[in-house]
Amino acid sequence: MEFNEKTISKESIYQGKIIDLEVHEVELINGESSKRELVFHNGAVAVCALTPDNKIVLVKQFRKPCEKPLLEIPAGKLDQGENREEAAARELEEETGYRAKSLQWVTDMYGSPGFSNERLSIYFADQLEKGDMHPDEDEFIEIQLFSIEEIAEMLQRGELEDAKTIIALQHMLLNYNHSK
Template sequence: MNLYEKTIHSTSIYQGAIIDLEVHDVELPDGKTSKRELVYHNGAVAVCAVTPENKVLLVKQFRKPAEKPLLEIPAGKLEIDEVRTEAAKRELEEETGYIAEELELITEMYGSPGFSNEKISIYLAKDLKVGQMNLDDDEFIELEQYSLLEIKDMLKNKQFEDAKTIIALQYLLLNYNDYK
């Protein structure tokens, strides 16, 4: 079966600094039509970082859509034409003060493909060196460090609500012996 939806018409609703919004009229595989509301985003990167002391770096920050602070792995949006690995290194240092010489790609994922094209590249960083934290003017973050045992308990107790963080931490725990 052909699952492709052909766009018949699109209307731009909003063009912002981070996202663009469009409404598309689409032809469905059975020939009927429907509407799709789409969010376009340049993409993002996230880093699961483990210090030389085997502590996992997490950041706590207020997330307006959730209306509360969330505990997450360091992450941020891509600038236009930015190389993903360079963005990941930049975000890690800005938010944690640590520098990663090497990154391993864990996965690339769509967080909400039902309405957004945002692709997030998730990396693992180890062999970290201390750099300098350099937050954006509108960014307020608390840096926290947890042992792998604490991370395991936190996952078990459902203390994480962010998908990229859950994926990265589960990957880390499943593969940790490979990274000692």
């Protein structure tokens, strides 16, 4: 069986700064038709950053769709045609003031492939130098540092709710040697 849905028609609903919305009529595998509501996004990057004194850098910011602040690893959207690793380094510095000497790619993932094509690249950085933050003009961020033990406890208690953050921190806990 071929797993493919053929697009019969599509309608553009909205074109914005961050996302575009379309409704597609598709032919299903069984020959029937259905509607698909799709969100198109240029992509994003995120960085799980570990300071020289073994603290994890998280940012706290209000997330309107959730109607509350969330703790997350630093992250942001890609500009059109932007290199993912360079974007990750840029976002880390803009949101936290930390500069990474190097980034290690962790994974690429789709967060919500049922309706969005947003592809997120996660990186790890542990050789950081402190600089100055340069958040976007509509970004209000509070940096918070946590020990590896605190992060493990927060994950165990379900205190972190952002998927990219949970995935990146679990990966970091499993794959990196943190003893100094």
